[in-house]
Amino acid sequence: MATKVIVNLPDEAPYAVRIGEGIIADLGRNLRDIPRFARTADVLVVTDSNVAPLYLAAVRESLAAAGFKAADAVVPAGEETKSVEVAAELWSALAQLAFGRDCLVVALGGGVVGDLAGFVAATYMRGVPVVQVPTTLLAMVDSSVGGKTAVNLPEGKNLAGVFYQPSFVCADTATLATLPDREWRCGCAEVAKSAAIDSDDFFFWLCEHAPQLAARDSQVAAEAIKRCVVFKADVVARDKTESAGVRECLNFGHTLGHAIEAAAGYGTYSHGAAVAEGMRFALALNDGADASPEFAEALGRLLDTLQLPVLEWRAPADRLLEAMRCDKKNRGGDVRFVLADDVGRWHVEAIGEERLRESLEAW
Numbered sequence: 001m002a003t004k005v006i007v008n009l010p011d012e013a014p015y016a017v018r019i020g021e022g023i024i025a026d027l028g029r030n031l032r033d034i035p036r037f038a039r040t041a042d043v044l045v046v047t048d049s050n051v052a053p054l055y056l057a058a059v060r061e062s063l064a065a066a067g068f069k070a071a072d073a074v075v076p077a078g079e080e081t082k083s084v085e086v087a088a089e090l091w092s093a094l095a096q097l098a099f100g101r102d103c104l105v106v107a108l109g110g111g112v113v114g115d116l117a118g119f120v121a122a123t124y125m126r127g128v129p130v131v132q133v134p135t136t137l138l139a140m141v142d143s144s145v146g147g148k149t150a151v152n153l154p155e156g157k158n159l160a161g162v163f164y165q166p167s168f169v170c171a172d173t174a175t176l177a178t179l180p181d182r183e184w185r186c187g188c189a190e191v192a193k194s195a196a197i198d199s200d201d202f203f204f205w206l207c208e209h210a211p212q213l214a215a216r217d218s219q220v221a222a223e224a225i226k227r228c229v230v231f232k233a234d235v236v237a238r239d240k241t242e243s244a245g246v247r248e249c250l251n252f253g254h255t256l257g258h259a260i261e262a263a264a265g266y267g268t269y270s271h272g273a274a275v276a277e278g279m280r281f282a283l284a285l286n287d288g289a290d291a292s293p294e295f296a297e298a299l300g301r302l303l304d305t306l307q308l309p310v311l312e313w314r315a316p317a318d319r320l321l322e323a324m325r326c327d328k329k330n331r332g333g334d335v336r337f338v339l340a341d342d343v344g345r346w347h348v349e350a351i352g353e354e355r356l357r358e359s360l361e362a363w
Contacts, residue, residue, distance in 0.1 A: 001020060002018045002019060002020030002023050002026075003018070003019045003020060003222070003226050004016050004017070004018050004019075005017045005019070005226065005229045005230055005233055006233075007145065007146075007165075007233040007236065007237070008233075008237055009165060009236065009237055009240050010237070010240065012165060012240075013036075013167075015165060015166060015167055015168055015169070016168060016169070017144075017145055017169040017171065017229050017233070018030065018168075018169065018170055018171065019140070019171045019173065019222060019225050019226055019229065020171075020172065020173065020222075021172065021173045021174045021218070021222075022172065022174050023170055023171075023172045024055065024058050024059060024062060024133065024170065024172045024174075024175070025058065025062055026062065027059060027062040027063065027131075027133065027170050028062040028063045028064070028065050028066025028067075028068060029062075029065075029066050030168065030170065031063075031066065031068070031104075031131065031168060032066045032067070034167060034168060036129065036167065037104065037129070037167070039102075040068065040102060040103070040104050040129075041067075041068060041069050041102075042068075042069055042071075042097070042099045042100075042102070042103040042104070043063055043068045043069065043070040043071070043103065043104045043105075043106055044070075044071050044072070044073060044090075044093065044094060044097065044099065044103065044104075044105050044106070045059055045060065045063075045070055045071070045072040045073070045106045045108055046072075046073050046075065046090060046105060046106065046107055046108065046109075046113060046116065046117035046120070047059075047072065047073075047074055047075070047107075047108040047109050047113060048074065048075050048076065048077040048078075048081065048109050048110075048112070048113050049074055049075070049076055049077045050077040050109075051077075051108055051109045051110075051113070051135050052072075052074045054135075054175070054178055055108060055133075055135060055175060056072060056074070056108065059106065059108055059133065060072065063106075068104075070106075071093075071097055073089075073090055073093050075089075075090075075113070075116070077112075078112070078266075078267060079112055079152070079261075079266035079267055080266060080267075081112055081113075081116065082112045082115055082116050082150070082151050082152050083151055083152060084151055084153070084160065086116060086151075087116060087119060087120050087123075087151050090116070090117070090120045090124075091120060091123070091124055094120075094124050094128075099128075100125070101125045101126075101127075101128055102128075103128050104128065104129050104130075104131060104167075105117050105118075105120060105121040105124075105128060105129070105130045105131070106130075106131045106133060107121075107130060107131070107132050107133060107134075107144075107166075108133045108135065109133075109134070109135055109136075109139070110134065110135060110136035110138060110139045110143075110183070111134075111136065111138055111139045111142070111143040111144075111271070114132050114134060114139050114143050114144050114149075115143060115148070115149055115150050115151070115158070115161070116149075116151060117130060118130050118132070118147075118148075118149030118164055118166070119149040119150055119151055119160075119161055119162065119164075121149075121164065122149050122162045122164035123162065127164065129166075129167045130149075130164065130166050130167065131166055131167055131168045131169070131170070132144035132145075132166045132168070132169045132170070133169075133170045133171075133172070134169070134170075134171050135172075135175040135176075135179075136175075136176075136179055136183055136186075136187060137176055137179060137183070137184055137186070137187025137188070137190075137191075137221065137225070138183070138186050138187040138189075138190055138271065138272060139187075140171040140173075140176075140187070140225045140228075140229075141187055141190050141191055141194065141224065141225055141228035141229070141232075142190045142194075142228065142232065142250075144166070144169050144171065145166075145169060145229055145232050145233060145236070146165075146232055146233075146235075146236040146247075146250075147163045147164050147165035147166065147236070147240070148161065148163060149161050149162055149163075149164050150162075152266075155326050156258070156262060156323065156326030156327070157258045157261060157262060157266075158258075159326065163240065163241045163242075165240075171225060171229075173218065173221065173222055173225070176216075176218075176221065182270055183270065184216060185214075185270065185272055185273065185306065185307050185308055186270035186271055186272030186273065187272060188213060188214065188272065188306040188307070188308065189253075189271075189272030189273065189275045189276040189279075189303070189306070189308055190228070190272060190275065191206065191213065191224050191228055191306075192206065192276070192279070192299070192302055192303060192306060192308070193250075193252050193253055193275065193279060194227070194228045194231050194232065195227075195302075196252065196279070196295075196299055196340055196343060197249045197250075197252050197338075197340060197344065197346050198227075198231045198343075198344060199231075199343065199344045200343050200344065202227050202231065203298075203343045203344075204343075205227070206224070206302065207298065207301075207302055207305075209223075209224075210302055210305040210306055211305060213306065214305060214306050214307050232250070235247055235249065235250060245348070248338060248348050249338060249346050251338050252278075252279060252282065252338040252340055252346065253275040253276065253277075253278035253279035253282060253338075254275055254278055254338075255278060255282070255324055255327050255335065255336070255337050255338070256274075256277065256278035256281045256282070256320070256324070257271070257274040257275035257276075257277065257278030257279075258274070258278075258323070258324075258327065259320045259323035259324045259327075260274040260277060260278070260311070260313070260315075260320070261274045262323040263315045263319050263320055263323050264313055264315070268313075269311065269313070272308065273308060273311065274311075276303050276306075276308035277310065277311045279299065279303070279340075280300060280303070280310065281359070281363055282337055282338065282339055282340065283296040283299065283300070283340065284296075284359070284362075284363065285337060285339065285351065285359050286339040286340070286341065286349075288339070288341065288347075288349075290341040290342070290345070291339075291341050291342075292341060292342040295340070295341075295342045295343055299340075314363075317357050317360035317361050320360055321335075321353065321356065321357065321360070324356075334350035334351065334352060334353075335350070335351050335353075335356055336348050336349065336350050336351070337349055337351055
């Protein structure tokens with residue numbers, strides 16, 4: 001049985017996130033139930049070379065059964081695909097298909113495909129609808145919800161993008177059966193991040209169930225996905241465009257995490273492994289009077305249980321500083337970190353270069 005979470009946003013139509021096993025088969029019918037798609041015909045399914053052999057046929061079959069005419073674009077798998085060049089190829093594909101503003105883009109895949117297809121949909125003809133069909137744990141718990149779309153630049157990750165909400169999210173947990181262990185652990189890092197900055201209820205539930213989540217228990221995974229979506233939907237509803245200072249909490253662990261990904265070379269470490277290390281670093285960096293050492297220890301143990309150990313890789317401080325200077329949260333030249341004081345309590349702090357360099361060298 002599918003679970004439905006409604007994302008309500010100010011000044012925008014709400015959208016549903018459906019979570020359940022085998023629900024890709026219902027995708028076309030569910031889209032037809034959305035009034036804006038009652039007469040939509042043209043659909044472009046964007047997916048990658050890993051996901052296409054597994055799930056593209058099922059998506060196309062579901063869309064065809066509901067009367068949609070679907071074309072598809074299969075891009076290479078990997079972070080390098082999230083680029084302006086590939087976005088331009090997809091814009092051209094939509095134009096060559098003569099798709100107008102009444103078309104629909106379906107993003108079938110993980111976070112790379114979701115970000116890329118969302119960005120293309122947001123910018124083609126100044127915006128056509130996008131539907132997210134996440135196939136990784138990371139995408140289900142984080143990137144498919146909330147409307148952040150982007151491509152990478154040589155200077156840094158996600159530097160060209162736009163806030164653009166999906167019209168529907170279909171999280172079919174059956175697709176997680178084919179997810180490699182590395183990518184499973186990647187999603188577990190984002191679950192841990194969400195739990196840490198959400199509430200005692202979520203955090204202590206996750207601490208109790210972390211062994212089952214690490215072992216890929218399907219019921220625990222479905223509950224974790226639901227909790228993450230509910231949490232993120234609440235955050236996004238209060239700060240849709242990261243302008244009210246609320247949504248920044250979602251970047252816990254990401255400042256150093258993105259720098260590790262860039263400095264090590266995209267793909268060397270998963271996004272989740274880098275973010276887990278970023279959370280550990282942020283905990284060590286937080287020397288405020290309100291910082292709880294018990295929380296830091298508990299989060300460290302949780303990451304260990306989720307098979308996200310301390311990374312053995314290191315890089316010169318200057319190299320990491322250069323990568324962090326491109327972080328989108330920075331203001332006035334200072335690198336800004338989300339620092340978690342305790343479960344559900346966090347703040348953003350600008351860290352001066354001297355202190356940051358010393359901390360990186362110690363790390």
